[in-house]
Amino acid sequence: MTDQADHSARKMIQVESLERCFPDPDGRDQTQIFGEVNFTVHQGEFVCLIGHSGCGKTTLLNILAGLDQPTSGHVFADGREVTGPSLDRAVIFQGHALMPWMTAMGNIAFAVESRWPGWGRSKVQAQCQKYIDLVHLTGSETKKPSQLSGGMKQRVGIARAFAIEPKILLMDEPFSALDALTRGSLQDELVSICKATNQTSFMITHDIDEAILLADRIVLMTNGPEARVCEIVENTLPADRTRSDMHTHPNYYPMRNHLIEFLVNRSKTFREEITAEGFDPKKPPVARPAASDDGTTSTDFEQTTKEKRAS
Amino acid sequence: MTLSLRSKSMILSIALFVVGVLAWHVVTYHPDTGPVATSLSGEERGELTSLGMIDADIDHYASFGIAFPQLKQIAGLGLSREMIEGAGGIAALGISAVSEASSPAPGSLFPSPGQIGVALWEAVTDPFYVAGTNDMGLGIQMGYSLARVTIGYLLAALVAIPLGFAIGMSPLIYRALDPYIQVLKPISPLAWMPIALFTIGDSEISSIFVIFICSLWPMLINTAFGVASVRTEWLNVAKTLEVSSLRTAVRVILPAAAPTILTGMRISIGIAWLVIVAAEMLVGGTGIGYVVWNEWNGLRLDRMIVAILIIGVVGMLLDLLLARASKLVAYTD
Numbered sequence: 180m181t182d183q184a185d186h187s188a189r190k191m192i193q194v195e196s197l198e199r200c201f202p203d204p205d206g207r208d209q210t211q212i213f214g215e216v217n218f219t220v221h222q223g224e225f226v227c228l229i230g231h232s233g234c235g236k237t238t239l240l241n242i243l244a245g246l247d248q249p250t251s252g253h254v255f256a257d258g259r260e261v262t263g264p265s266l267d268r269a270v271i272f273q274g275h276a277l278m279p280w281m282t283a284m285g286n287i288a289f290a291v292e293s294r295w296p297g298w299g300r301s302k303v304q305a306q307c308q309k310y311i312d313l314v315h316l317t318g319s320e321t322k323k324p325s326q327l328s329g330g331m332k333q334r335v336g337i338a339r340a341f342a343i344e345p346k347i348l349l350m351d352e353p354f355s356a357l358d359a360l361t362r363g364s365l366q367d368e369l370v371s372i373c374k375a376t377n378q379t380s381f382m383i384t385h386d387i388d389e390a391i392l393l394a395d396r397i398v399l400m401t402n403g404p405e406a407r408v409c410e411i412v413e414n415t416l417p418a419d420r421t422r423s424d425m426h427t428h429p430n431y432y433p434m435r436n437h438l439i440e441f442l443v444n445r446s447k448t449f450r451e452e453i454t455a456e457g458f459d460p461k462k463p464p465v466a467r468p469a470a471s472d473d474g475t476t477s478t479d480f481e482q483t484t485k486e487k488r489a490s
Numbered sequence: 491m492t493l494s495l496r497s498k499s500m501i502l503s504i505a506l507f508v509v510g511v512l513a514w515h516v517v518t519y520h521p522d523t524g525p526v527a528t529s530l531s532g533e534e535r536g537e538l539t540s541l542g543m544i545d546a547d548i549d550h551y552a553s554f555g556i557a558f559p560q561l562k563q564i565a566g567l568g569l570s571r572e573m574i575e576g577a578g579g580i581a582a583l584g585i586s587a588v589s590e591a592s593s594p595a596p597g598s599l600f601p602s603p604g605q606i607g608v609a610l611w612e613a614v615t616d617p618f619y620v621a622g623t624n625d626m627g628l629g630i631q632m633g634y635s636l637a638r639v640t641i642g643y644l645l646a647a648l649v650a651i652p653l654g655f656a657i658g659m660s661p662l663i664y665r666a667l668d669p670y671i672q673v674l675k676p677i678s679p680l681a682w683m684p685i686a687l688f689t690i691g692d693s694e695i696s697s698i699f700v701i702f703i704c705s706l707w708p709m710l711i712n713t714a715f716g717v718a719s720v721r722t723e724w725l726n727v728a729k730t731l732e733v734s735s736l737r738t739a740v741r742v743i744l745p746a747a748a749p750t751i752l753t754g755m756r757i758s759i760g761i762a763w764l765v766i767v768a769a770e771m772l773v774g775g776t777g778i779g780y781v782v783w784n785e786w787n788g789l790r791l792d793r794m795i796v797a798i799l800i801i802g803v804v805g806m807l808l809d810l811l812l813a814r815a816s817k818l819v820a821y822t823d
Contacts (some may be wrong), residue, residue, distance in 0.1 A: 241726075244726075244730055245729075245730070246726050246729060246730065263729075264726075264729040264730040264731075264732060265730075265732065266730075266731060266732050268730065269730065270726070270727075270730045272723055272726070272727070274723055276723040276724065276726070276727050278724055278727070278742065278745070278746070279821040279822065279823045280745045280746070280748075280819075280821040281745075289731070289741065290727075290731050293731035293732060293733050293737075294731070323821070323822075324823075325821070325822040325823065343731070
């Protein structure tokens, strides 16, 4: 999918020179959490952002959702500047963020009623049921979140996000609190729903395999404070990859090693890379880690100048 | 034999009750022995006989505990027993003898469980009689107290819950009102009574006002705390769904804060019930608190204790009611 990525497609999320500072505890100075963040998410694309904790991933997502304001820079969603939360951008939160006093159905209905206030009871019910069935929660409609397992709770969260049929889906490490087996099955469901609805998605994660499975492109963020987007990695695995077979593909290990190398080493030393290469934060380098014909790993860096010419 | 915790505790409760009542009974036991007969020496008896008193009369009067000097006076009258009785007894003839009823006067001794049981039965079987302004059934007096508490408490809820919402949602209002709350909260509700009586005048409304003031603070503080500590993630969900402030307040904040609000309401009803008794003692007229004071003044300790017992039972029922309501809004996270 990446290779044929249609860069003329509609830009659903555009992040331009985004910066967020937090005041220091003494209140006099400010610490920049991240700055000069630029990237784009096109329609129907699934983009993951990887970085260590503390690099401001959740803050970035909150700004995209409109729940937080940037210190400087702009975010455009479907061509319009983000000034606050919108029903066009659904959020799946890290904790499931379900209301414990509502049933599973009630939680989803709360979202559906907010999206379409004029809808009658039966129409709301039908919409909720459709997405409950989609996340395989049929039969648990009347259960309260406390009666559901961790995975089922997050399923309700996913159903709630999809049920309002958003233009953009934002996810903040939605599976990080789940065990590996549950996480796997939820990832599979997310892939199938996103594909079926051609959902534009942006997900924050620190799980490399999750990023390789789900993302068309992976935005790499360095450690905070003063975190930067250092590179954008295009997924070189075929679009029809699945969790069970992706590790057999020759490009899997080049991808994985490239990402691990980033998380383990480069995320710390990236500051030197920037100064050494005359790095342009507006056009971070694009990497395509893939296996060469001779079996060795090569990472093809597309030069910013080349890309400019191509577009 | 293994018993459930429930039945074990019940057995222990009953045992404690029985032991307590028995101990109480023993401590307050005063047998009604009647008068102790005066024992006369042969000489004294001879003297009385020489004054013309017959043996049967001597025995009769001595059995009432009448001492020898008085017996001599009776003998000196030279009247037969029939004539003395016909004249209205020895007391009527100017002889001061110990009273025939030597059992203690009611109120001079702490009532025994049995006496309280009798008073309780009377109170429970006839709770709505009206025999005068100071003599009404406990049901009626309890009605007065409950009405005052209900009105004052509901008014307090009407003020405290919206105001608590505002304080909880707005740090500005919180900071602005906090000093007043901190100063007014520790004032004993009864300290408001003189101000209320002076400004309002009417004692009835004054006691309602005191209930209002004392129920206000726990509800206000708990509502503000509950609203302020609603999880950010729930509010964020509402924000991303573009839910209006009013709908967020009703659908998200209210149910999220409801358990905390109900806790405040439960504390408030307890305090209101404590205060109404004191307020009614102070103001007087009607109400269960006034009953306690009135029975004390009339030294009817048995009836006073019954009133106190009933205050406890009604307070427990009020608490139980609020506990039920808390269960309705509780959620497990």
